[in-house]
Structure formats: C-alpha cells, structure tokens
Amino acid sequence: xxxxxxxxxxxxxxxxxxxxxxxxxxxxxxxxxxxxxxxxxxxxxxxxxxxxxxxxxxxxxxxxxxxxxxxxxxxxxxxxxxxxxxxxxxxxxxxxxxxxxxxxxxxxxxxxxxxxxxxxxxxxxxxxxxxxxxxxxxxxxxxxxxxxxxxxxxxxxxxxxxxxxxxxxxxxxxxxxxxxxxxxxxxxxxxxxxxxxxxxxxxxxxxxxxxxxxxxxxxxxxxxxxxxxxxxxxxxxxxxxxxxxxxxxxxxxxxxxxxxxxxxxxxxxxxxxxxxxxxxxxxxxxxxxxxxxxxxxxxxxxxxxxxxxxxxxxxxxxxxxxxxxxxxxxxxxxxxxxxxxxxxxxxxxxxxxxxxxxxxxxxxxxxxxxxxxxxxxxxxxxxxxxxxxxxxxxxxxxxxxxxxxxxxxxxxxxxxxxxxxxxxxxxxxxxxxxxxxxxxxxxxxxxxxxxxxxxxxxxxxxxxxxxxxx
Ligand code: SF4
Numbered sequence: 001x002x003x004x005x006x007x008x009x010x011x012x013x014x015x016x017x018x019x020x021x022x023x024x025x026x027x028x029x030x031x032x033x034x035x036x037x038x039x040x041x042x043x044x045x046x047x048x049x050x051x052x053x054x055x056x057x058x059x060x061x062x063x064x065x066x067x068x069x070x071x072x073x074x075x076x077x078x079x080x081x082x083x084x085x086x087x088x089x090x091x092x093x094x095x096x097x098x099x100x101x102x103x104x105x106x107x108x109x110x111x112x113x114x115x116x117x118x119x120x121x122x123x124x125x126x127x128x129x130x131x132x133x134x135x136x137x138x139x140x141x142x143x144x145x146x147x148x149x150x151x152x153x154x155x156x157x158x159x160x161x162x163x164x165x166x167x168x169x170x171x172x173x174x175x176x177x178x179x180x181x182x183x184x185x186x187x188x189x190x191x192x193x194x195x196x197x198x199x200x201x202x203x204x205x206x207x208x209x210x211x212x213x214x215x216x217x218x219x220x221x222x223x224x225x226x227x228x229x230x231x232x233x234x235x236x237x238x239x240x241x242x243x244x245x246x247x248x249x250x251x252x253x254x255x256x257x258x259x260x261x262x263x264x265x266x267x268x269x270x271x272x273x274x275x276x277x278x279x280x281x282x283x284x285x286x287x288x289x290x291x292x293x294x295x296x297x298x299x300x301x302x303x304x305x306x307x308x309x310x311x312x313x314x315x316x317x318x319x320x321x322x323x324x325x326x327x328x329x330x331x332x333x334x335x336x337x338x339x340x341x342x343x344x345x346x347x348x349x350x351x352x353x354x355x356x357x358x359x360x361x362x363x364x365x366x367x368x369x370x371x372x373x374x375x376x377x378x379x380x381x382x383x384x385x386x387x388x389x390x391x392x393x394x395x396x397x398x399x400x401x402x403x404x405x406x407x408x409x410x411x412x413x414x415x416x417x418x419x420x421x422x423x424x425x426x427x428x429x430x431x432x433x434x435x436x437x438x439x440x441x442x443x444x445x446x447x448x449x450x451x452x453x454x455x456x457x458x459x460x461x462x463x464x465x466x467x468x469x470x
Contacts, residue, residue: 013037046075113167167394186221273300280424288312347375
C-alpha cells in the first residue's frame with residue numbers, strides 16, 4: 001500500500017485477547033498483522049486479573065516491543081492498538097490504549113474511528129470540571145464512563161456509548177474483563193474469534209489467521225460484548241439500524257486476506273476491477289496494478305477485458321519509513337523510491353494502469369510518468385472506486401477537501417493533470433454492486449460519503465476531520 005505517500009491513511013487497528021497465558025505475545029502478533037492500519041505508534045495493556053500494565057511508544061510494533069519488553073507485560077488478558085498519527089496529534093499521551101487508574105480499579109481503552117460530537121462533549125465535560133490529559137477523542141469516553149461510576153461497569157459503558165456519535169470500534173479492559181463495542185452503524189470493522197478457550201478480538205480477520213485463531217463473527221452494530229472468566233455476554237446499547245460499513249475498507253484499507261461481513265476483500269476488489277472493465281473498456285496490450293492494494297482489481301479488470309495482466313510495476317519493499325515525509329516534494333521522491341516500472345513489460349505497450357483511488361493526484365501523475373519513462377506508448381488510468389470528493393469524518397484521512405483533486409477538478413482535468421491518455425473511475429453503483437452483489441439485507445449499502453457526500457450520521461457544526469485538528 002502506498003498510503004503514506006498517497007495521502008490516504010487509516011487511523012488505527014485494535015486487537016485483544018482474553019484468557020490466554022501468552023496474551024501479550026498474541027496481541028503483538030495480532031497488531032503486527034494490522035500494522036498497515038497505522039505505523040506511527042503502538043501500545044499494549046495487559047492484566048493478570050489483579051494488576052494492569054501498560055507499555056507503548058512511537059514507531060512500528062516491532063520497534064516499540066522488543067522481546068524483553070513484551071515479556072515484562074505478562075498477564076492473561078491484553079488489548080493493543082496501532083495508530084496512524086495526524087499532524088500535531090502524534091504526542092506520546094495520545095498513543096493508545098489510554099490507561100486510567102482510580103481507587104475503584106483500572107480502565108484501558110483502545111479505539112478505531114472518530115467521534116463527530118467529541119468537541120461538544122469535551123467542552124461540556126471541561127465545564128463540569130474534567131481535566132483532559134490528551135487531545136484524543138477516546139479520553140472523552142473514559143470521562144463519560146467515570147461519571148457514571150455509580151452504575152455497574154457494563155451499564156456505565158452503555159450510558160457513555162449512548163452519548164457519543166460517529167464511528168467507533170472500542171476495546172476496553174479492566175482487571176478482569178474485556179468490553180467490545182461497535183457503533184450503531186458499524187462503520188468500522190471489528191470481529192471476534194477464539195483460540196482454544198481464549199477469546200480474541202480484531203479490527204480485521206487476517207490477524208486471527210496469523211495467530212491460528214478461528215473467526216467466530218462480527219461484532220454487530222450497537223452491540224456491547226462483555227468477556228470474562230465466565231464466557232461472553234452480549235448486550236445492545238442501541239437499536240439495530242442499517243449497517244454502513246466503510247466502503248474504503250473494501251477498496252483500500254483492509255488486507256486482501258481479510259473478510260468483511262463474510263466477504264473476502266481480494267474477491268471484492270476483483271469484482272470492482274471486473275465492473276470497471278465493463279463500465280470503462282479500452283483497447284490496450286497489458287493491464288497492470290499499482291502494488292499492493294490495486295493488484296486484485298487489476299486482475300479483475302484483466303480477466304473481464306481479456307487483456308493480459310502483467311507485473312508492470314514493482315514495489316521496493318525495503319524503503320524505510322524515514323524516507324516518507326509529509327511534503328509534496330518528498331512524497332514524489334517517495335513514489336520513486338517505492339515503485340519501479342518494469343521496462344521489459346511495458347516498453348512499446350499500451351498499458352491499462354489500475355489503481356484503487358486518487359487522492360491528491362501526485363502519486364498517479366508520478367506513476368504515469370514512470371510507465372512512460374519505461375517506454376509505455378499509452379497509459380490508460382482506471383480507478384477501482386469513484387472520485388473522492390468529500391472529507392471523511394469517521395477516522396480515515398482522505399485529506400482536506402482543498403487537497404482532494406476530484407473535489408476541485410473534472411475527470412478530464414484530472415486526466416490532463418496526471419498525464420494519462422485516458423482516465424475513468426468506477427461508478428458508485430458499480431462499487432456497491434461489486435461489494436454487495438445485489439444482496440438485500442440489513443448489511444446492504446455501506447458508507448460511501450467520501451464519494452457521494454451522503455454522510456450516514458449527523459455532522460455537528462464543529463466537527464472537524466481528525467487530520468485537520470490543530
Ligand atoms: S466517508 Fe469514506 S472513508 Fe469515511 S467512513 Fe465513509 S466510506 Fe469510509
């Protein structure tokens with residue numbers, strides 16, 4: 001994935017284990033499988049039933065947790081988090097899980113998503129005397145739970161969850177329980193599985209495969225799961241409403257070996273490519289995909305069009321993160337270092353270059369240029385999702401509206417700016433058909449607000465996308 005240079009970033013991945021002697025080690029492996037969802041910071045909190053320990057830091061999971069640090073954590077239950085930090089928001093305090101201690105015990109929270117009414121709640125809480133230690137939305141939830149401390153913990157959590165709005169998959173842990181919650185629309189993915197007698201929770205199912213766990217099911221929208229030594233209990237904190245899982249999880253964020261709502265991500269992307277080939281055919285000699293996330297769609301496009309799929313672009317897997325800097329110039333340099341066009345494949349050929357999305361256009365322009373420098377006679381860009389025209393308020397960094405090339409330019413203008421011989425996007429109907437295949441169910445139709453502007457929740461006047469925070 002080229003998220004770091006493309007300007008398309010997931011906020012977080014969460015993973016937890018209850019009831020296993022190697023909980024910390026398994027959480028490490030789980031977070032490693034979710035590393036694509038955030039590379040800026042990582043943390044793990046463990047409990048042995050009486051005491052909770054926390055360790056976290058900046059960087060990749062392997063950098064934050066050398067083996068001796070992991071061994072020190074101990075415990076039989078554990079929750080962890082990998083995070084993509086946004087500008088001005090990458091302080092140590094904000095690295096999750098957040099850990100709070102009081103006379104009644106510890107509470108750790110790990111969150112994937114973004115709350116649209118966090119600012120309003122924060123102002124209210126501060127007016128009532130709360131002092132925030134972080135600038136993270138997640139802390140608001142901890143304060144709300146604490147304020148309902150006269151109630152049993154599950155009721156306090158349900159009360160807090162009923163006050164927050166937006167996208168969230170939460171993992172919370174006390175000394176002897178793990179709580180798992182999914183927002184009423186199920187915008188972010190979260191599943192449970194088991195490994196022997198232990199329960200596991202993950203943002204993506206690929207992490208279960210890595211640790212040898214068996215997938216059980218998705219956590220339903222508006223559901224709170226309580227896991228303790230007696231097993232697992234389910235409660236609702238919100239009435240069921242139609243699920244609007246983030247479509248970008250299928251398009252770009254999730255790993256191809258994960259399943260979302262029972263649908264394999266690779267297979268979904270292949271269908272996007274096939275639909276794109278039907279919607280936007282072109283005469284060409286080879287189809288190539290931008291590694292890694294666009295390869296599945298490129299294979300689909302090739303299969304449906306009959307044009308052979310070739311590895312026209314190769315990703316250099318050994319570029320350190322140090323090289324990926326948040327400036328336009330360095331991002332362009334980053335593209336060069338991360339990708340190479342294969343001259344032997346594309347020279348003298350009319351190439352269909354399939355990509356999953358265009359954000360700023362910088363990356364697409366550079367890749368078209370790479371292919372032409374390698375001798376491609378024509379480069380036809382096919383995008384396996386609709387134009388991204390609107391910001392995301394739910395925890396995905398799709399850049400600010402001003403930076404989104406499709407919010408300020410027509411397809412023809414973008415085609416010219418990226419230097420393509422032709423450009424076409426998948427339609428919104430095409431995307432929905434490719435994901436849901438005409439399924440009529442509670443789960444039909446995900447969030448596609450960054451394409452359509454139809455946000456599935458209320459957007460509060462002071463809601464700012466997380467990446468625009470000071
Ligand atoms: S606005 Fe786009 S990126 Fe954000 S949750 Fe909806 S589909 Fe996903």
